[in-house]
Amino acid sequence: MSFFRRYAQNIGALIGLAILAVVVFVALAAPILYPGSPWQGVAEPLLPPFEDPAYPLGTDLLGRDIAAGIAYGARVSLLIGIISTAVAVVIGVAIGALAGFYGGRVDDMLMRFTEFFQTIPAFAMAVVLVAIFSPNITSITLAIAVVSWPPVARLVRGEFLSLRSREFVQAAVVVGQTGPRIMATQILPNAISPIIVTASLMVATAILTESSLSFLGLGDRNMMSWGFMIGAARTMLREAWWLSVFPGLAILITVLAINLIGEGLNDAMNPHLRGRKG
Amino acid sequence: MKTLEFLIQRLVKAVIVVLGVVILNFLLIQLAPGDPASVLAGEAGAGDEQFIAQLRAQFGLDQPVYVQLWSYLQNILSGDLGYSYRNQVPVAQLIMERLPATLLLTGSAFIFSLILGVVLGVLAAYKRGSFGDSLIMTGALIFYATPLFWVALMAVLVFSIHLDLLPPFDMETIGANYTGWARVVDIAHHLVLPTVTLGLFFTAVYTRLTRASMLEVMNLDFVKTARAKGVPKGRIIRRHVLRNAILPVFTFASVQAGQLVGGAVLTETVFAWPGIGRLMFDALMQRDYPVLLGVFLVTAIVVVLVNLVTDLLYRFVDPRIETAR
Numbered sequence: 001m002s003f004f005r006r007y008a009q010n011i012g013a014l015i016g017l018a019i020l021a022v023v024v025f026v027a028l029a030a031p032i033l034y035p036g037s038p039w040q041g042v043a044e045p046l047l048p049p050f051e052d053p054a055y056p057l058g059t060d061l062l063g064r065d066i067a068a069g070i071a072y073g074a075r076v077s078l079l080i081g082i083i084s085t086a087v088a089v090v091i092g093v094a095i096g097a098l099a100g101f102y103g104g105r106v107d108d109m110l111m112r113f114t115e116f117f118q119t120i121p122a123f124a125m126a127v128v129l130v131a132i133f134s135p136n137i138t139s140i141t142l143a144i145a146v147v148s149w150p151p152v153a154r155l156v157r158g159e160f161l162s163l164r165s166r167e168f169v170q171a172a173v174v175v176g177q178t179g180p181r182i183m184a185t186q187i188l189p190n191a192i193s194p195i196i197v198t199a200s201l202m203v204a205t206a207i208l209t210e211s212s213l214s215f216l217g218l219g220d221r222n223m224m225s226w227g228f229m230i231g232a233a234r235t236m237l238r239e240a241w242w243l244s245v246f247p248g249l250a251i252l253i254t255v256l257a258i259n260l261i262g263e264g265l266n267d268a269m270n271p272h273l274r275g276r277k278g
Numbered sequence: 279m280k281t282l283e284f285l286i287q288r289l290v291k292a293v294i295v296v297l298g299v300v301i302l303n304f305l306l307i308q309l310a311p312g313d314p315a316s317v318l319a320g321e322a323g324a325g326d327e328q329f330i331a332q333l334r335a336q337f338g339l340d341q342p343v344y345v346q347l348w349s350y351l352q353n354i355l356s357g358d359l360g361y362s363y364r365n366q367v368p369v370a371q372l373i374m375e376r377l378p379a380t381l382l383l384t385g386s387a388f389i390f391s392l393i394l395g396v397v398l399g400v401l402a403a404y405k406r407g408s409f410g411d412s413l414i415m416t417g418a419l420i421f422y423a424t425p426l427f428w429v430a431l432m433a434v435l436v437f438s439i440h441l442d443l444l445p446p447f448d449m450e451t452i453g454a455n456y457t458g459w460a461r462v463v464d465i466a467h468h469l470v471l472p473t474v475t476l477g478l479f480f481t482a483v484y485t486r487l488t489r490a491s492m493l494e495v496m497n498l499d500f501v502k503t504a505r506a507k508g509v510p511k512g513r514i515i516r517r518h519v520l521r522n523a524i525l526p527v528f529t530f531a532s533v534q535a536g537q538l539v540g541g542a543v544l545t546e547t548v549f550a551w552p553g554i555g556r557l558m559f560d561a562l563m564q565r566d567y568p569v570l571l572g573v574f575l576v577t578a579i580v581v582v583l584v585n586l587v588t589d590l591l592y593r594f595v596d597p598r599i600e601t602a603r
Contacts, residue, residue: 118533119295119581120302123540124558128303128570131562132310208425212544215427216559230428234548237431238439245435248428255423 006268013264019257027074034068038224042068049242058242060233066242070250073226076219077254080141081207087145088206089199092152097183099153100160111157114150122147126209130218137220140213144206155198159191193269200262204255211251226251281593288589292582299578300354300571304347307567314363314565315339337363354575360568362561369572373554377576379449380553382465383545384538386473391480392531396524398481399488404515406493414485421482426541430475430548437471444471447550476545480534487530491523498522525592532588536581 007013026033036042041063042055049058049066057066099110129143163169164187172182213219214227226247233243315333334340338349353360359369402414421429438446445468450456456464495501496519504514542555550556554573561569 116295116298119536119578119585120299121536121539121577121581123537124543124555124574124577125540127540127543127559128306128562128574132306134311204423208423211425212427215425215544216547227425227427230425230431234431237435241435244428244431248425248432251428252420252424255425256419259419259423 003268007264010264010267012260013267016257016260016264019253020261023074023254023257024078026071027078030068030071030075034065034071036068038064038068038072040064046240048240049246057246058240060229060240060243061236066229066246069224069229070226070247072224073229073247073250074254076137076223076225077207077210077251080137080144080210081203081258084141084144084148084206084210085199085202087142088149088202089152089195091145092149093156093188093195095149096153096156096158097160097188100157101164101179101183101187103161103164107157110153114153117147118150120147123209123212126213127216127218130213135213135218135220137223140210140218140220143213144209147209148202148206152195152198152202155194156191159194160187163187163190197262197266197269200258200265204258204262207251207255207258281590284593285590288586292586295582296575296578297351300351300575301347303571303574304350305343307570308343310565313339314567317565318363350571359572359575362566362569364564364566364569369568372557372569373572373576376552376554376557379551380539380542380546380555381580382469383472383476383551383553384542386469387477387480387541387545388531388535388538390473391477392484392527394477395481395484396488396527398485399527400492400515400520402485402489403492403496403519404511415489418482418485421478422486424479426475426479427544427548429478430471430545433471433475434548444468446471447548449552472545472549472551475548476538476541479541480531480538483534484527484531487527488523491526492519495519495523528588528592532585535584536577539577539581 041059042065043052043059043063045059045061045063047055047059047063049056051058055065055067057070059065060069095110095114099107099114126143126147129146130139133139133143160183169182169186172186177186210219211225211227211230214225215231217228217231219225219228229247230244233240233247236243313334315330315337319330319333331340338346341349350360357370359373361367362369362372365372398414398418402411405411434446437444445451449468450461450464451468454464492515501514501518504518505511509518539555542551542553543559544555545551546553546556547559554576558570558573561567561573
C-alpha cells in the first residue's frame with residue numbers, strides 16, 4: 001500500500017491535517033481578513049463574545065478584536081514552531097550522524113555533550129536564553145532550537161549506528177566514497193522517516209514552548225501571539241473569561257492537530273509497528 | 279563491590295554535570311547586554327560613573343571573566359553562593375527559604391502524575407479497544423496538547439471563581455496564622471490546584487507510555503505461556519505484564535524530573551506559589567545574577583540526585599540491568 005493510502009486510513013491523522021490546513025489558511029489570510037493591526041483597538045472595550053457579529057470572539061480591555069489577535073497569533077506560532085524545529089533537526093542530525101558514523105571517541109564525546117544538555121531543564125534554559133538575549137523572534141526561535149535538539153541527536157545516532165555496518169554502506173566504502181558523502185547520500189535517506197516523525201511532534205512542542213515564553217512576557221513585542229494574549233488577560237480572568245479562553249483553545253487545537261499528524265505519519269511510515277500502538 | 283564502583287562512577291559524572299551547568303550559565307550571563315551595576319545604579323537614581331565603578335568593584339565585576347568564574351567556583355565549594363545584588367541577603371538563605379515550597383509542589387505533582395498515569399495506562403491496555411480505552415487515550419491526547427499555564431488559568435476560572443471550592447493563589451491563607459494540623463490542612467488545600475495543573479501534562483505522557491509498554495509486553499512469549507497455563511487475566515496483568523512494563527515508565531519519569539522544574543516556573547507564576555521557579559524568573563528579570571546562578575546550581579543538584587537515586591533503585595529492582603552493562 002502506498003504511503004498516502006496508509007496515512008488516509010487513519011481518521012485522526014486526517015482530522016489533524018484538516019485542522020492544520022485551516023490554521024495555516026487563517027495564518028496566511030490574516031492580513032486580508034483583518035487588514036488593520038491586531039494591536040489597534042477597533043470596538044468598545046470588553047465586548048463579550050457572540051454578541052456583535054462583527055467581533056464574534058469579543059474584544060479586550062483596549063477594544064482589540066480577539067479574533068484578529070488569534071489570526072495573527074497563528075502566524076507567530078507556526079513560524080516559530082517550524083523554523084525552530086528545522087534548526088533543531090539540523091543540529092541534531094549533524095551531531096547524531098557524526099557520533100553514529102564515526103563511533104569510538106567522537107561518539108563518546110558527542111553523546112556526553114548531548115546527555116549534558118538533556119539534564120538541564122529545557123524550559124528554564126529557554127527562559128534564560130530568551131531573557132538574556134532580549135526577547136525577539138530570532139532569540140526565541142534559537143532558544144527553542146537549542147533546548148530541543150538532543151532527542152534528534154540520539155535518534156539519528158542510533159539509526160546511523162545500525163545502518164553503517166549494512167552492506168550497501170560497505171559497498172559505498174569499497175567504491176571509495178568519502179565519509180561525508182556516504183552519510184549524506186547513503187545513510188541519511190534511509191534514516192529519514194523516523195526523523196520526519198520526530199520533527200513533526202517537535203513542532204507541536206515548540207509551539208507550546210513559544211506560547212509559554214510569551215505568556216511569561218518573553219515574547220516578541222512587535223508580534224501578537226497567543227501566549228501573550230493569555231498572559232495579558234490573566235488579571236482579567238474574573239471579569240472577562242473570553243480573553244484567555246479563546247487563545248488557549250487556539251493553542252490546544254493547533255498542537256493537537258500537529259500531534260495527530262505526527263502519529264499518523266508514524267503509523268504510515270512504520271507499518272510494522274502498527275500493531276504495537278494499536 | 280560492583281555497586282560501590284558504579285556509585286563512585288556516577289557521582290563523578292554527577293559532579294561534572296553540575297559543574298558544567300554552573301560554568302555554562304556563568305558564561306551565558308557574561309554575554310547578556312547591560313551589566314547589573316549600571317541597572318542597580320540607575321534604579322538608585324545615581325547614574326554617575328564613579329558610583330557605577332564603585333558598585334562594580336564591590337561585586338567584583340571589574341575583574342576578568344575567568345577570575346570571576348574561578349572565585350565563584352571556589353566560593354561554591356565552600357558553600358557560599360554569594361549575595362543577592364538586590365536584597366543584600368545571602369543567596370543560599372533566599373534559596374533555602376523557597377526550596378521547600380518547590381519540592382512540595384514538584385514532588386506531589388510527580389507522584390500524582392505517575393500514579394494516575396500508570397493506573398490509567400494499565401486500564402487502557404487491559405480494556406484495549408473498548409470505550410474506556412478510547413476515552414482515556416483521548417483525554418491523554420488533549421492534555422498532552424494543552425499549555426500548562428492555560429490549564430492552570432482554566433482551573434482557577436472553574437474551581438476558584440465559579441465554584442469557589444479551592445483557593446486560586448498563595449500557599450497558605452495570609453494572616454490566618456494556623457499552626458500544627460490546621461496549617462497542614464490549609465497548605466494541602468492550597469496545593470490541590472497547582473499540583474493537578476502541573477501534573478496533568480505529565481499524567482498524559484505517562485498514560486501513553488504505560489499503555490504502549492503494556493501492549494508490547496503483552497505480546498511476549500512468557501505472557502502467552504501464562505495464558506496457556508490458565509492464569510487468570512487480572513493476575514497476568516498484575517504479576518507478569520505490569521512488573522515488566524513499568525520499568526521504561528520509571529526510567530522516563532526520572533529523566534523527566536528536570537522538566538518539572540520548568541513547569542514549576544509557570545505554575546508558580548499563575549498561583550503565586552513562593553518557590554524557586556518564581557525566584558529564578560524574578561532574579562532573571564532584575565538581573566540579580568548571583569540568585570539566578572544559585573537557583574540553577576541547586577536545581578541541577580536536585581535533578582542529578584533524583585537520577586542517581588533512580589539508577590540505584592533499578593539495580594535492586596531489576597538485576598538484569600547489571601548484567602546488561
